[in-house]
Amino acid sequence: MVVALPIAALVWSSTKGGGSGFWAAVSSPEAVAALKLTLAVAALAALTNALLGTITAWVLIRDDFRGKPIVNAAIDLPFALPTIVAGLLLLTFYGPRSPVGVDAAYTRTAIWLALLFVTLPFVVRTVQPVLIELDVEMEEAARSLGARPLVVFRRIVLPNILPGILSGLTLAFARAVGEIGSLVLVSGNLPYRTEVASVFIFNQLQSGNPHGAAAVAVVLLAISFAVLLGVGGLRRRATRHDCGR
Amino acid sequence: MNALVAAGLVDPTWDRQSYDGIAADTVVVFAVRDGNPKHIKSWADLVKPGVHVVTPNPFSSGSARWNILAAYAAQRHLGKTDAQAIAYVKQLFQHVVSQDTSGSNATNTFLSGKGDVLITYESEAINARLKGQNIQYVIPRQTIQIQLPIAVIKSSGNRDVANQFIRFVKSEPEQEVFGQYGFRPVNPVAARKFTKEFPARPGLITIDDTTIGGWRAADRKWFDPSTGLMVGIERAVGGPTSGA
Numbered sequence: 002m003v004v005a006l007p008i009a010a011l012v013w014s015s016t017k018g019g020g021s022g023f024w025a026a027v028s029s030p031e032a033v034a035a036l037k038l039t040l041a042v043a044a045l046a047a048l049t050n051a052l053l054g055t056i057t058a059w060v061l062i063r064d065d066f067r068g069k070p071i072v073n074a075a076i077d078l079p080f081a082l083p084t085i086v087a088g089l090l091l092l093t094f095y096g097p098r099s100p101v102g103v104d105a106a107y108t109r110t111a112i113w114l115a116l117l118f119v120t121l122p123f124v125v126r127t128v129q130p131v132l133i134e135l136d137v138e139m140e141e142a143a144r145s146l147g148a149r150p151l152v153v154f155r156r157i158v159l160p161n162i163l164p165g166i167l168s169g170l171t172l173a174f175a176r177a178v179g180e181i182g183s184l185v186l187v188s189g190n191l192p193y194r195t196e197v198a199s200v201f202i203f204n205q206l207q208s209g210n211p212h213g214a215a216a217v218a219v220v221l222l223a224i225s226f227a228v229l230l231g232v233g234g235l236r237r238r239a240t241r242h243d244c245g246r
Numbered sequence: 247m248n249a250l251v252a253a254g255l256v257d258p259t260w261d262r263q264s265y266d267g268i269a270a271d272t273v274v275v276f277a278v279r280d281g282n283p284k285h286i287k288s289w290a291d292l293v294k295p296g297v298h299v300v301t302p303n304p305f306s307s308g309s310a311r312w313n314i315l316a317a318y319a320a321q322r323h324l325g326k327t328d329a330q331a332i333a334y335v336k337q338l339f340q341h342v343v344s345q346d347t348s349g350s351n352a353t354n355t356f357l358s359g360k361g362d363v364l365i366t367y368e369s370e371a372i373n374a375r376l377k378g379q380n381i382q383y384v385i386p387r388q389t390i391q392i393q394l395p396i397a398v399i400k401s402s403g404n405r406d407v408a409n410q411f412i413r414f415v416k417s418e419p420e421q422e423v424f425g426q427y428g429f430r431p432v433n434p435v436a437a438r439k440f441t442k443e444f445p446a447r448p449g450l451i452t453i454d455d456t457t458i459g460g461w462r463a464a465d466r467k468w469f470d471p472s473t474g475l476m477v478g479i480e481r482a483v484g485g486p487t488s489g490a
Contacts, residue, residue, distance in 0.1 A: 025472065030481055097359025107344050107360060185351070189344035189360075190303055193484030196345075203347060207306035209249065210471045 008222065015215035026205075026213030027220050034193045035201035036221060042109065042197070043177035046116035051170045053117075054124025055162070061125070062132040076126070079119050084182025091115050091187050107189030112197065115187050116177040123176065124169030131165035160239070167236040171229055178225050247395045248461055260397035269396040269415050270369075270429035273447065274316040275383040277356060277364040277371050286363050288386050289320050293334070298343045300361035302352045304469055304476050309349030311469055312392050313365040314476065315458055318468075320388035322457040323449065331457075332475060339483045357381070367392055368444070372428025390451045394429070 015023055026032065061073055079087060093099075095114055096106035105111045135158065143153045181199035188195040196204075198221050205214035247267075250256040261267040278286050284297055292299055302310035317338055321331035343361050346352040349370055356364035357379055371383040396415060398408040414420055421436035430444045431437045437444075451458075458464050468475045 029472070031477075034484075092358055106358070107355075185347055186354075189355070190347060191342070191345055191484055192303070192480045200347065204303055204306040205471060207347070208304075208469065208471050213471060 011215050011222070012219055014212055015219045016212075018212040018216070022212060023216045026210070026216040031192050031196070032198075032201060032217050035196050035198045036217070036224070038109070038112075038196070039178055039198035039221070040224065042112050042116060043174055043180075046113055046120055046177050047170050047174035049113075050117055050120050050124050050173050051166050054121060054169055054173075055128050055166055057121075058125045058128035058132055062129060076122050080122050084119065084180065085186065087118055088115065088183035088186035091118060091183060095187070106187050107191070107195065109195055111187045111189075112184055112195060115183040116180060119180055119183060120173035120176050123172040124166065127169035127172065128162055128165040131162045135161055163239045164236050167232055167239060171232045171236075174228060174232075175225060178221065247397065248465075250397070250399075255399050255401065256397045257400055260395070263397075263412070264416055265432040266393075267395050267397060268393045268432050269412075270394045270421070270424045270432060272367045272369040272392045272394070272429055273385060273450070274313055274389045274392065275366060275368045275371055275385045277353075277366050277381050277383045279362060280380060280382060282382065282384065284362050287384055289317060289324075289334075289338075289388065292317075292363060292365075293337045293341055297341055297363065298361045299338065299341045299363055299365065300344050300346075300352050300356045301342055301365040302349050303345040303347060305471065306347040307349055307352075309352070309367060309370075310345075311464070312367070312390060314468060315453070315464055316388075316390035316451070317365075319390060319451045319455055319457045320386065323388050323451065328457075332479075335475075336479045336482060339479055342483075368430075369428040372443075376428065385445060385447060387447065388449070388451065389447055390453070393453065 015026075018026065057076070061069065061076075082090070091111070091114060092106055094101070095103050095111060097104050105114065139157050140153050143157050144150070148156070179199060180197075181203065184197055185200060185203075188197065188200070190196050190200050190204075192201075198217065202214045202218050202221075205211075205217065247256060247260065251258050251260070276286055276292070278284070284291070284294075286292065286297065291297065301313050304310040304314055314335060317335050318331045321334045322328070326334065344352070344355050346355050349366060352364060353366060353370055353374055355361070356366075357374070366383075368383065368385065371381050374381045396412055398405055398412065402408055416433060418433050418435050421431035421433035422439060425431050425436055425440040425443070431440065453464070454460050466474075471477070
């Protein structure tokens with residue numbers, strides 16, 4: 002109810018302009034550019050974090066170092082921060098007055114960096130429980146049989162943590178696609194260059210075109226849903242071999 | 247305000263009240279870096295090579311619309327034809343490096359270090375200064391008068407009180423407060439007290455100028471989400487055909 006009804010209302014709103022109105026709103030070059038940019042950068046950020054998040058989770062579970070509890074808690078910071086604050090943080094760090102001399106603000110790189118920040122916790126938190134449950138004996142057995150560490154990782158560890166990685170990837174992608182708070186501050190919102198779908202939809206609403214905005218939102222929803230279904234299918238295939246034992 | 251009148255929320259005679267229904271004015275100005283290193287004074291300076299401009303997105307910000315109309319009308323008043331003035335606006339947008347969703351977001355972007363010049367309201371620049379931000383601004387010789395309207399909502403249950411409030415806002419003491427916060431008073435008595443803070447600009451363009459023709463015409467010509475001139479300009483500047 003909480004999810005289906007508002008989505009139904011959105012779909013209904015998008016049809017108010019008729020079939021031609023829907024198509025016009027969705028096929029306008031600016032809408033297409035915004036959608037392409039959102040999907041591409043969200044996918045890139047999700048994939049990057051699939052790698053970085055897995056490494057982070059590995060270090061947190063398998064290694065011991067001073068300050069580990071603090072680092073572990075800090076992973077959840079992007080969850081706790083309002084996204085506008087995250088945007089401000091990124092602008093200060095990566096913007097024109099950057100303390101580390103990196104001026105990437107108002108570029109596509111800035112969008113990627115912002116999305117990396119807000120989606121990091123997803124992969125880390127989905128891979129950690131799987132890593133904890135993983136039986137270290139399997140890896141030790143493999144190594145005692147002469148397998149090199151890379152082979153152990155590829156044949157033993159990876160297949161077991163893959164469902165966790167894919168779950169995290171899905172969540173990260175979904176979150177990245179809908180992000181607006183941090184991007185509104187750091188991306189510069191230049192149409193066709195750094196304007197993401199969420200900002201485009203906001204602009205359409207502001208200029209008195211709610212049905213066009215709803216149309217683009219519906220397309221974004223549909224594509225995201227398809228991706229989620231696809232990755233979900235991949236996850237089921239990855240866990241299928243468990244049943245065969 | 248026209249949108250509210252069309253929706254039946256505001257009486258169409260709202261602008262026949264005193265001061266044409268306006269509470270205060272301001273003008274479009276250029277906010278520049280300390281010392282104005284790129285010597286930006288006129289609209290022509292904005293399109294010089296290497297000048298980066300910050301202005302909000304016209305499809306989400308009213309402030310951006312005033313900026314664009316000011317740029318266009320300034321060119322017309324300098325003797326350019328309609329086509330030449332539109333070409334200027336397109337050239338201007340080739341220099342835009344950030345199009346925030348609102349005027350205040352654009353101000354923040356500029357203050358964070360992006361861009362050489364921010365096209366904004368005089369009141370916005372003064373307001374930032376009052377908050378301790380180091381901001382300098384230049385009033386171009388041709389600029390537009392931004393009018394801030396005030397009207398009662400028809401369905402209000404407190405119409406008498408609302409009308410009283412509007413009269414209060416236009417009264418001399420209140421208008422002086424407006425002046426202190428960076429808005430140009432409409433009340434002439436109050437306005438006389440701020441001639442130093444608010445330099446006059448002879449030939450100040452208004453929204454009803456013959457080159458603009460009022461908000462309805464401007465919205466139709468420039469800002470319609472599918473057929474407005476800005477749609478074409480944004481596409482040309484940033485789109486797949488731009489080569490940028």
